[in-house]
Amino acid sequence: xxxxxxxxxxxxxxxxxxxxxxxxxxxxxxxxxxxxxxxxxxxxxxxxxxxxxxxxxxxxxxxxxxxxxxxxxxxxxxxxxxxxxxxxxxxxxxxxxxxxxxxxxxxxxxxxxxxxxxxxxxxxxxxxxxxxxxxxxxxxxxxxxxxxxxxxxxxxxxxxxxxxxxxxxxxxxxxxxxxxxxxxxxxxxxxxxxxxxxxxxxxxxxxxxxxxxxxxxxxxxxxxxxxxxxxxxxxxxxxxxxxxxxxxxxxxxxxxxxxxxxxx
Numbered sequence: 001x002x003x004x005x006x007x008x009x010x011x012x013x014x015x016x017x018x019x020x021x022x023x024x025x026x027x028x029x030x031x032x033x034x035x036x037x038x039x040x041x042x043x044x045x046x047x048x049x050x051x052x053x054x055x056x057x058x059x060x061x062x063x064x065x066x067x068x069x070x071x072x073x074x075x076x077x078x079x080x081x082x083x084x085x086x087x088x089x090x091x092x093x094x095x096x097x098x099x100x101x102x103x104x105x106x107x108x109x110x111x112x113x114x115x116x117x118x119x120x121x122x123x124x125x126x127x128x129x130x131x132x133x134x135x136x137x138x139x140x141x142x143x144x145x146x147x148x149x150x151x152x153x154x155x156x157x158x159x160x161x162x163x164x165x166x167x168x169x170x171x172x173x174x175x176x177x178x179x180x181x182x183x184x185x186x187x188x189x190x191x192x193x194x195x196x197x198x199x200x201x202x203x204x205x206x207x208x209x210x211x212x213x214x215x216x217x218x219x220x221x222x223x224x225x226x227x228x229x230x231x232x233x234x235x236x237x238x239x240x241x242x243x244x245x246x247x248x249x250x251x252x253x254x255x256x257x258x259x260x261x262x263x264x
Contacts, residue, residue, distance in 0.1 A: 024103040031186025034097045035204075038178060042090045042208075049082045073211065074149065076157035080166040087170035094177045110181035111237040120239060123230045127243045130226055131250055134219055141215075146251075146258040149211045154255045167252055172244035179205045179224070180231040180240045188232070198228030223247065 026034060050072065072078055098109050107113065115123070138145050157163055179201045187197035202224030206217045227240045 024101065024105065025109060025189060026097075026101050026186045028187050028190035028192070031183060034186075035178075035183055038090055038093050038097065038182075039208075041093055042086050045086050045089050046082050049085050050078065053078050053081065074152040074156055076153045076160065076163050079153055080162040083166035083170045087174035091174040091177050094174075094182050098182065108235075109185055110177060111185070111231060111235050112181075113236045113238060115234040115236040115239040119234045119236075120242075123226075123234070123239060123243060124246075126226060126230075127246060130223065131247065134222075135254075138215075138219075143215055146255050147212055147216050149216075150251065150255045151258060151262075154252070155259055164252065167248040168245045171248065172241045175205065176227075176231075176237045176241045176244055180227055181237045184228060184231055194232045198225060198232060202228055 053075075054072075094110075095106065098104055098106055101109075135145050137143075154160060154163065183201040183204065184194070184197045187200055188194040190197070192200060202221050205224045206221035209217055209220050212220070227243060230243065231237055231240050
């Protein structure tokens with residue numbers, strides 16, 4: 001089979017999936033509306049966790065509210081708890097919304113399938129190349145390879161295992177279910193097609209990372225494009241969860257190395 005035959009077969013498969021999606025997948029408008037509901041639930045959960053954390057830890061006293069709130073943005077424990085909570089609630093809501101669609105199949109809707117070995121290695125190599133190129137670009141542009149947010153948040157922890165679990169397991173689980181699983185599937189059957197769905201989901205994913213500067217958010221958007229393309233071409237968010245987790249692992253390892261050099 002030639003490369004042209006492979007491309008034609010892939011395109012034919014996409015068209016068949018799109019026809020099936022019209023019956024068993026939420027349409028583009030419903031996908032966006034449900035997406036807004038899940039996003040609001042995400043923000044509400046984070047807000048509630050922050051309030052509970054402030055009250056429980058008694059870190060805010062009259063006259064020091066602004067300084068206490070500023071410190072919270074680099075609190076590793078708070079970040080970890082928020083990540084676990086939003087992953088549990090947001091992930092559960094995403095699954096519920098999919099199940100509410102009559103005739104939907106959770107496994108095929110969200111792409112909960114294993115990729116082929118060849119696909120796995122191809123995209124794993126692609127993500128390694130992206131990480132290397134991203135670090136090189138940051139270096140030559142004079143941008144920090146380790147963002148200040150990561151360095152200060154990690155340094156705030158005495159025992160960082162909780163943050164490791166949050167970044168490597170909880171965050172990839174929810175974010176891939178929602179952005180690469182739910183949004184891309186629902187928007188691919190619209191006029192956006194899969195190209196526009198990947199761009200839209202990547203932009204939405206980058207937008208929620210407001211803890212980083214514009215350069216950092218742009219890098220996350222670029223990563224989202226790669227993960228989105230991997231999701232479409234392999235049909236697997238199990239793959240994108242792994243790739244997402246691997247990127248977080250590398251970023252956290254780079255943070256540790258950076259901090260050790262600083263305090264050596």
